[in-house]
Amino acid sequence: MNQKPSIPKGTRDFSPEEMTKRNYIFDTIKSVFRLYGFQQIETPAMENLSTLLGKYGEEGDKLLFKVLNSGDFLSGISDAELLERNAARLSGKICEKGLRYDLTVPFARFVVQNRDKISFPFKRYQIQPVWRADRPQKGRYREFYQCDADIIGSNSLFNELELIQIIEEVFCRLKINVCIKINNRKILSGIAEYIGEPEKLTDITTAIDKIDKIGIENVNEELLSKGINREALGKLQPLLQLKGSNQEKLAQLKALLFESAAGMKGITELETIFDLCEKANVCVPIELDLTLARGLNYYTGAILEVKALDVEIGSISGGGRYDNLTGVFGWEGVSGVGVSFGADRIYDVLYQLQLFPEISAEQTKILFVVFGEKELKFSLQWAQALRKENINTEIYAEPSKLKKQLGYADNKKIPFVAIVGENEMQEGKITFKNMATGEQQMISLEELIQRLKS
RNA sequence: GUGGUCGUAGCUCAGCUGGUAGAGCGUCGGAUUGUGGUUCCGAAUGUCGCGGGUUCGAGUCCCGUCCUCCACCCCA
Numbered sequence: 001m002n003q004k005p006s007i008p009k010g011t012r013d014f015s016p017e018e019m020t021k022r023n024y025i026f027d028t029i030k031s032v033f034r035l036y037g038f039q040q041i042e043t044p045a046m047e048n049l050s051t052l053l054g055k056y057g058e059e060g061d062k063l064l065f066k067v068l069n070s071g072d073f074l075s076g077i078s079d080a081e082l083l084e085r086n087a088a089r090l091s092g093k094i095c096e097k098g099l100r101y102d103l104t105v106p107f108a109r110f111v112v113q114n115r116d117k118i119s120f121p122f123k124r125y126q127i128q129p130v131w132r133a134d135r136p137q138k139g140r141y142r143e144f145y146q147c148d149a150d151i152i153g154s155n156s157l158f159n160e161l162e163l164i165q166i167i168e169e170v171f172c173r174l175k176i177n178v179c180i181k182i183n184n185r186k187i188l189s190g191i192a193e194y195i196g197e198p199e200k201l202t203d204i205t206t207a208i209d210k211i212d213k214i215g216i217e218n219v220n221e222e223l224l225s226k227g228i229n230r231e232a233l234g235k236l237q238p239l240l241q242l243k244g245s246n247q248e249k250l251a252q253l254k255a256l257l258f259e260s261a262a263g264m265k266g267i268t269e270l271e272t273i274f275d276l277c278e279k280a281n282v283c284v285p286i287e288l289d290l291t292l293a294r295g296l297n298y299y300t301g302a303i304l305e306v307k308a309l310d311v312e313i314g315s316i317s318g319g320g321r322y323d324n325l326t327g328v329f330g331w332e333g334v335s336g337v338g339v340s341f342g343a344d345r346i347y348d349v350l351y352q353l354q355l356f357p358e359i360s361a362e363q364t365k366i367l368f369v370v371f372g373e374k375e376l377k378f379s380l381q382w383a384q385a386l387r388k389e390n391i392n393t394e395i396y397a398e399p400s401k402l403k404k405q406l407g408y409a410d411n412k413k414i415p416f417v418a419i420v421g422e423n424e425m426q427e428g429k430i431t432f433k434n435m436a437t438g439e440q441q442m443i444s445l446e447e448l449i450q451r452l453k454s
Numbered sequence: 455g456u457g458g459u460c461g462u463a464g465c466u467c468a469g470c471u472g473g474u475a476g477a478g479c480g481u482c483g484g485a486u487u488g489u490g491g492u493u494c495c496g497a498a499u500g501u502c503g504c505g506g507g508u509u510c511g512a513g514u515c516c517c518g519u520c521c522u523c524c525a526c527c528c529c530a
Contacts, residue, residue, distance in 0.1 A: 004503080009521075059528060062455085102530085130530085135455085137524060144530070206528090318530075342530050371488075406490035421488060435490070 010134070010142025020359050022347060025174070026127055029147050029341050032169045033125040036162060038149050041124050043106040045131075046097045053098075055105045055328065057297070063132045065142075066095035099131040103148045104325070104338065111152055112329040120153030127343075139314070139345060150338030152325070157269060160302050161276040163319060163339045167306055168284045170341065175355050177309040178316070179285045183292040184270050185299045185320070187253065190263015191239055191290075194256060195232040204228070205293035208240060212291065216240060239290060246274060246288045269301060298322045304339065308349045316345045365452060366416040368395040368430075369405040375420040382418070382430065385445060391452050409435060416452065 007013065014022060030040075046067055053061055073094040074082075081090065100106050103126045111118065127147045136142055149166065151159045164180060171178045192201045203226040211219050219240075220233055228236075239256065242249045250267055257263035270288065277286060292305055301321030308316050319339030326334045350356050366386065368379040379395050386393040394414070396405045402419075409417050419431040424442060432448060433440035443451070 006521080057528095063528085132529080134529070135527095136522095137526095140530075146530070315530080340530075345530075369489085401487085402489050403486080404490095408490090410490045417490090419488075423488090431488090433489080438490085440489085 008142065010136035010140075012141065012143070020362060021350070021356050022343065024356065024359060025343055025346055025350070026145075026147065028173050029170055029343075030125070030127065032166055032173065033149050035169070036123070036149075036166055038123040038125040041107075041110060041126055042128060043100065043103070043110055043126070045099055045129070047100050047106055047109070049092075049096055049098045051109050051329075052101060052105065056101055060101060063134055064101055065099040065131045065133050066091055067097040067099065069094055069096055100128075101132060102130050103128060103146050103340075104150070107148070107150060107152075108325045109329055111334070112326050112331045115331065121151050121159075122153055123149070123151045125149040139348065141344065145343045147341040147343055148338055149340075150336050152336035153334055155335050157272045157276065157302075159337045160273050160321065161280055161282075163304065163337060164273075164277060164282055164284075164286070165280060167304070167317060167339060168282055171284070171306070174346065174350065176316075176346070176349055176353070178306050179287060179309055181287050181289040181292045181305045181307060181315075182270065182273070183289055183303045184266035185301055185303055186262045186266030186269065187257070187290070188266075188293060190257040190260035190266060191236070193260045193263065195228075195235040197228055197232050200226065200228055202297060204236075208291050209293035211240065242290060246270075246286070249288050249290075266301070273302065298325060300324075302337065311349050311352050313345055313349060315342070316349060317341045363392065364394045364412060364414045365392045366394070366418055367405070367409045367412075367414045368393070369402060369409070369417050369419045370396060370399055371421045372399045375399070375422075375425065378425050379418070379420050379430075382420075382445060382448075386449065386452065389449055389453060391449070406435075418448070 033040075049064070049066060052064055056063070077090070077093060081093070084090075107124065107126065111122065125148060127145060129143050129145050131143050134140065134142060149163070151162070167178070167180060188205055189198070189201060192198045192204055197204065204223065207219050207222045207226065210222075214222075223233055223236075224230070239253075242252055244252075250271060253267055254264070257267070274286070289305075292303055299320040300323040303320040304318060305315040306317035317339060319337070321335065321337040323335045324333060325336050326332075368383060370376045370379055376395065376397075376399065383393045383395050396408065406417065408414075415435055417433045417435060419433060419440070421431075424430050427442065429442045429444050430448065431440050432443050432451065
């Protein structure tokens with residue numbers, strides 16, 4: 001036997017049925033992006049490794065897929081270097097390219113490289129796969145799609161509002177009930193200052209990000225192990241357990257963080273965003289959640305996350321503001337804010353809640369069933385006439401038995417067939433059969449078109 | 455990267471304390487040479503993930519390896 005075919009770990013094939021469902025998601029997201037004036041770009045699957053390395057932290061570098069140089073990639077390598085067996089060092093010499101890890105860094109590269117052609121603020125969207133050499137598990141893959149929309153080159157909090165409106169519109173169209181969790185990186189900095197551990201900001205945020213998952217005790221334990229002292233931990237506790245409406249939470253925060261300039265700035269930003277949402281009649285519930293940190297270190301202002309209300313799953317979208325994204329590529333001080341929709345998780349939500357619509361538009365409407373070569377040629381003109389009317393039409397390409405051809409229509413859920421035989425050709429008609437009811441009737445081309453269009 | 459788990463027909467799986475490989479679904483053919491979705495009859499298909507070991511004999515036991523899935527780290 002031949003070798004059994006397989007695909008790489010963490011990758012997936014998508015069947016026609018899955019693709020119509022996935023396209024429903026992508027098309028919905030795309031149309032909302034366009035509604036707000038975002039323009040699509042694409043960037044290559046491969047970037048130069050120098051573009052990617054060092055942008056995602058040490059862990060991130062390990063998760064990059066590297067592409068081996070073409071040709072004799074060992075030509076410049078000495079025996080000594082080979083014997084050293086230093087994989088990291090060696091890979092730097094034999095790999096110049098890598099698969100993109102997200103869409104944000106390539107976007108930053110794109111902006112810097114094309115700054116002369118772009119007019120700012122630049123609103124772009126991008127829907128492409130990204131790759132991570134992670135170990136796959138439930139809902140996590142080595143190849144997956146991101147749907148990003150970013151506004152770059154504007155500090156206005158109006159942009160944050162726009163992203164919230166986009167989130168609202170997308171999930172409204174998909175009929176998913178969601179709640180937006182919002183936080184602000186500056187408030188987190190303020191908190192770190194307030195408890196006297198400003199240097200430990202990253203440790204603090206990644207720890208409290210897990211509060212839902214591992215509970216407050218374990219978070220405290222982790223913070224202790226990271227070197228946060230007990231006094232600081234004590235000051236942190238009331239902040240982790242803030243209760244009440246957004247306004248109430250903000251009031252309490254103000255009372256605690258009044259000495260921190262950053263913290264107060266974050267609070268003001270949030271107040272402005274809440275106010276704008278009210279003016280814009282945003283209806284989705286938006287909840288201030290201080291435990292929302294998101295792993296990404298480049299966020300500097302608002303942090304957003306979207307949770308589905310009717311199904312137990314992690315966040316289905318996220319985003320935030322980042323200042324100076326393009327700084328690493330030599331262009332300082334460009335601020336942006338973006339949102340990313342997690343297509344795979346949205347798929348799971350729609351699947352679990354059975355919210356996928358019946359999509360029949362792209363399905364074949366009628367199949368020509370034929371008995372021989374002559375009938376095949378006869379059908380050709382009919383099929384062309386139908387296609388001219390925008391009716392999805394197929395001709396069964398070989399004169400197999402009727403049983404087989406009808407079985408094909410059945411499996412493919414084609415609602416109508418046109419049976420073409422000698423009798424039909426003599427009369428210049430076809431036998432029109434409704435697969436659901438079994439009714440059939442000989443009719444002319446004009447009548448056929450009329451029936452299929454109604 | 456750490457820990458666990460799985461692998462038998464195209465798919466889902468059964469296969470006892472070791473004794474020559476099984477079912478359902480699907481596929482193909484026929485009942486029905488111009489009528490599908492229902493029914494009935496028949497047929498084809500396997501290096502039992504791969505490599506080694508124990509044994510007279512291994513799908514079954516042992517070791518290794520790869521793969522799948524799950525959890526952790528991290529992340530979408």
